[in-house]
Amino acid sequence: MNLDRKNTPSISVNLPAKPAASVQKKKRMKAGTFQYLILLLPPLLFFVVGMVIPLIMGIYNSFTDWDGLSLEKNWIGLTNYMEIFKDEMFLNSFKFTAMFMVFNTLIQNVAAFLFAVMLDSNIKGKNFYRTIIFAPVLLSPILVGQIWTKMYGTILPSINDMLGLSINFNFFSSPDTVMTGLLIANNWQWIGYWMLIYLAGLQAVPKDIYEACTVDGGSWWQKFIHITIPMLGPSITICTIGIATGSLKVYELIVASTGGGPGDSSKSTIMYIYDSAFMSQQSSYASAMSVIFLLVLLVFAFIQLKVLRKREVEL
């Protein structure tokens, strides 16, 4: 559509003359902005060098046939990506990781929440119990892996022998029990951490709400369901996302305890990606798997945030 200039009403706006003080203020703002930008440069440089460039390089490599050592790399398009969905080992490792995440999220959330509620009450020696439950958080997952290897392999079987029992504690020796063994080790380490988040959340709940409920004749259970749980919404969001993403990235614990075995029964996705890149010299294929895994993590985090935040708002 052509607009006839003649029909267009002319607009004339009389702008007030810029006062000298305003110009000076803008100049100062410009100098201030420049200073902020300069100050932002070091972290930006770290971010670009440490995150953006490797990410772009990784995505580029995923479209090549680079083996990680060779001086040459050839463009092969989507071949690596098409391979992934036919790769039974990738799918199995993903299934294992997803199961590990689901069980961890459930167990750790429930256990941490219950411990927090118990240790927020007036029981004797609660600081001692808090310290004991939190202590394993301070250990490295490598050490935790070694502790539980020793526990299942030597300590518990010795107790078994001493008591004349025949309970099979060698959880890491069978594909059927390895998940249980890893869940025990992982939960033993992290429940204390999430318990502290819930404790902080519980202590932030205003006491007058409970008092009002008491006045209205509310029972302990009603207070728990209608006040405690809703008020802990933000803590539940933090814990669920933290446990889930931490479980999806599990690596050190498995390396130090089962090595992904027996067979491939406890090989996590990150571990399979690492082995493909550095052991099997399939760097470009590992890059493609990393890109897919990153997308899965992003989708997952997005859904979690949307669902949980929505619930918080509704509350």
Next chain:
Amino acid sequence: MKRFVSKWFGLFMAIMLVGSILAACGSNSTGGASKDGKVTLKVLDWNNTNTKETEKLIQDTVEKELPNVKLEFEYINWDTDFSSTMQTRIAGRQLPDIVMIKGGDHPKYTEHLMDLSNEEFMNEFPEDIRKALQINGKDYAVPYTSNFQGVFYNKRIFDENNIEIPKTWDELMAVAEKLESNGITPFTAHFKDYQIGNSFNQFATVEVFSKNPAWGDDLQEGKEAFAKSPEFKTVFEHFEDVYKYSNKDPFGVDFTGAAEKFAKEETAMWIIGTWSTAQVLKNNPDLEIGFFPTPATEEQNTKIIMQPDHTFSGSKITKHPEEVKKVLEIFATNKDMAKQYIDNVQTDSLIPDVVSNVDAPFVEDINNYKSIGAANANVGNVQIPWPYQEQAGSYIAEWLLGKKSLDEALKATDDYKSKVKFSTK
């Protein structure tokens, strides 16, 4: 004025920080000459037996012969870290000046190693030893030690039970049966870590590569397959036999635990290599350990298995090529150092005329079997790379634990072919 000073101080600090980051990024961290004119060479080493003693030995010898050269050692675990460390160092152009490479791993790294073919000191080695490590007729490493693989056994247990040394696999199983019926656990098994992967090549050397030395190349070309090969089926079945007669919970035992079991005489035999003896003797210095070759199904293939083990290579991008070559020359020519090295590591030397002084029955046994002729483990190691052997080990484990049938394990091993990079083409 105060605001002006604080603003410019902030700017100055920011610029200094950025400058220092850029300077750090551009700095050379691959070693170099210090102010006193001494050259520091970095050495990547994966030996894990008596490392303090071997490091001091090498440093003292090099310092004596090359006073201007200092060696700085970095130790890693070959099984778990060597491949990833090499890959990241190569990508970052930070390959250490000298690298200890396991015999058989060289084809992966030739592009990044110094060509030593024309160095005078390489003539110290007999032609067959050089050939065992050459790639396309070129030398990329100074051969240093070799290990031997076979069956280590408890001499006392064998003597007390009147057991003859088995020469075939069937005879080995008869020995295992006899030991078990006498209440003794026949085999030490540590399937938690690398034993299945290692024994995979050990069994394949006597059962497969003895018949077709190019089996792995044929696999790459599609002429052979695990599922089609009766010899490889035999290799897989050997694990079932060992599993049947091994210690309790083999999937929960690692190398250290296995060495302890064998040292405490809880088991009678251990299918492994010479690298294990130092750990066993640490646990029980008085143990009388004997050695016999890995028994094959057919007696003529029962041979001691030799593998060039520790070798030393120079980085192609080192800033001190002359010093690196001089150090490599010391490795190739200093027989006194070579002798002390093998005594410390309890292994065999590839330097001519260097013989171990370790006085142990298994050394005597190895020397006797060596004279009959040894099979080279690297024939298989080069054609079927270690990650492939390890993965085959995982499928064998799944079969032994009832998660796959034998045919499924063999097929899965075939399917993995596309997931691994072969060193040879």
